[in-house]
Amino acid sequence: MPDPNLKTSMTLRDAIQQSQHVLEDAGVYFGHGTDNALDEAAWLVSHAAGLPPDFSDQLLDQVLTEAQYQAAMALLEKRITSRLPAAYLLEEAWFAGHRFYVDARVLVPRSPIAELIRDQFRPWLEPGQVRYVLDLCTGSGCIAIATALALPEAQVDAVEISRDALNVARINVASYDLASRLALVESDLFSALTGRRYDLIVSNPPYVDAEDMAALPEEYRHEPALGLAAGEDGLALVIPMLQQAPAYLNPQGVLIVEVGNSAAALQARFPQVPFTWLEFSQGGEGVFLLEASQLVQFHDVFMNSR
C-alpha cells in the first residue's frame, strides 16, 4: 500500500480535469449546488484536498498527496454509483456565501433567494426597517440563517413541519451562534404563529407538481419528498400561504415565495393578480413578490380558489 503522505504526480488541476471527464461520461445530474461537471469536480477534489470550494486559482498547480488523491477518487466513485448529491456526500452546502451542514433529512440549499439576501432584499425593502422576518419551510435553516446574518437587527422565526429537518436546522443555528435572534418553530405553515406579525415573509416551499415529481432525476430522489412534492399542480402550499399571509404581515410588509416551474400554473390560476416576478443576475427564476396591500386586495380571489 502506498504511503498516504507521498506526493502523486497529480496536481489539483489534473485531478479536477480528470474528475470532470469521469462525471461527464457517467451522466450524473447536476442541480444541487453546481450546474456543471467542472464545478462539481472542483468541489469534490478540493474538499478531498482540505480546501474550500472557492480556493484560489494559484493553488491549481499544488501537487496532491496519495491520500488526497485516493480520497477524491473515492468521493467521485460514490457520487457516480450512489447518485447522491455531492452536498450529502460532503455533508455541506454553500448558500449566500455561508457554509451549512446538510444531510438527507433536508433539501440541499440552492434557492435563488440567496441573491436577494446578499442584497439585503433591496430595493424591495429598506434593510434598517426590517425588524421581524419569517422563513416558512426552513429546511436546513439556510434562508433564515443567511437572512439573520445579512440583517443583524432582525429577529427571525423559522418554521418547519419536519422534526428531522428541524434537527438539522438546529445544528446550523448553533454553529452561527444565532439562537438569541432566530427561533426554530415546529409548525404546519402559520398554525403555531397566531398573533405574530412580520415585515418580511420569505419562503422556498415544496412546489414540484405531480408530472415533474414522476420525472425527477435520481439525485433528487435522495432528498425528502416532503421538501419537493406539492400536489397535482405544485401549488398545494403556495395557495394557503397566499390566503393566510395577510394576517401575519405588517402593513408595509412583503411576501416573497419561490415557486420554480409552478410559476406558470400560479399565474394561470390567478390571472388578475399582478405578481412581481423577481429577476436574478446570478441565474434562477420563479420567485414572486407581493406586498401586504396586494394580498389584502386579492384576498377574496385567493380564498375562493379551491
Ligand SMILES: C[S@@+](CC[C@H](N)C(=O)[O-])C[C@H]1O[C@@H](n2cnc3c(N)ncnc32)[C@H](O)[C@@H]1O
Ligand atoms: C423546498 S424545501 C426548502 C428548504 C429550505 N427553505 C431551502 O431553501 O433549502 C421545503 C421545506 O418545507 C418543509 N415543509 C413541507 N410542508 C410544510 C408545511 N406544511 N409547513 C412547514 N414546513 C413544511 C419541508 O419539510 C422542507 O424542509
